[in-house]
Amino acid sequence: MKKNIWRICSHVIIPLIAGSLSATAGNTLKIVHGSSNSLDIQLANDENVTGIQFCLRTTSGIALTSVKPGNRTADVDWIVDSYRVSDSAVNVLILNGNNQSLTPGHGIIASILYNNIDLQGESSGELCHVMVIDGNGDSLGVEIANLEWNGKITGTENEVEAKSFLLDQNYPNPFNPSTMLTFRLNAAAQVRLSVFDISGREVIRLIDRYQNAGSTNVEWDSNSSTGQKLASGIYIARLTVGNKSISRKMLLTK
Known part of the structure; x- marks a missing residue:
């Protein structure tokens, strides 16, 4: 069963997003600390969602x-499948077996259980390789909110995180051969802006420096x-400031 589900991920979801890209900006995927030793993944979406894929790294x-x-995925028609890459990383795929959607709303789509927490040291959870698919098979833009703590959990389900930085959708999009990325900082910080291909490989790091506000x-x-011209397809721009990051999907056409 698990092998078949991951075949769905490889041969259905990815081709669907390859042809179209939605610039919806009202969707957030967030890690919060739940009860009973779990990291809960919350999705807030303003459009129907039919599939979700992500990797959690700790x-x-x-x-x-x-x-x-x-x-939000407790109904019997929802398939929540996972493949543990290592003790500290897991791939998660969420699909509906009856062509139903997650209507606009907010709540937990998956809980990842853990043990062996070292509460005396720094710990963190990061979402990567995120894909959220709408009812038309298009990939939705998603803001990512990761979690970091030192000695005790600092992120909670009811915590409202300040918008300390923003990454706009690239323009133009789709684009060929160049596009503009704009980000804003409320305060000076160490900033990294990278571009990844659809497999999660970093193809270029555009900025990695201390940046003034503005x-x-x-x-x-x-x-x-390396100066190589990249093939057409979907690329992900990710802005990382401290322990938080925002990603935007970009479509390069030829």
Whole structure:
């Protein structure tokens, strides 16, 4: 069963998003600390969602054990499947077996159980390789909110995180051969702006420096870090500031 589900991920979801891209900005995927030693993945969406895929990576002080449905995916028609890459990383795929959607709303889509927490050291959880698919088979833009703590959990389900930085959708999009990325900081911070391909490989790091507050424009010419012209397809721009990151999907056409 698990092999068949991951075949769905490889041969249905990814081709669907390859042809179209939605710039919806009202969707958030967030890690919060739940009860009973779990990291809960919350989805807030303003459009119907039919499929979700992500990888959760944690620091070495956390051993991930299992994945269970959340309150939004507890219905029998929802498939919440997982593949543990290592003790500290797990891939999660969420699909509906009856062509139903998650209507606009907010709640937990999956809970990842863990053990062996080292509460005396720094720990973190990070979402990567995120895909959220709408009812038309298009990929939705999603803001990612990761979690970090030192000695005790600092993120809670009811915590409202301040918008300390923003990453706009690239323009133009789709684009050929270049596009502009704009981000804004409310305060000076160490900033990293990278571009990844659909497999999660970093193809170029555009910025990795201490940046003053304000707005910054960065042009990407669709080349890799070695100067190679990249093939058409979906690429992900990710802005990381501290322990938080925002991603935007970009479509390069030829």
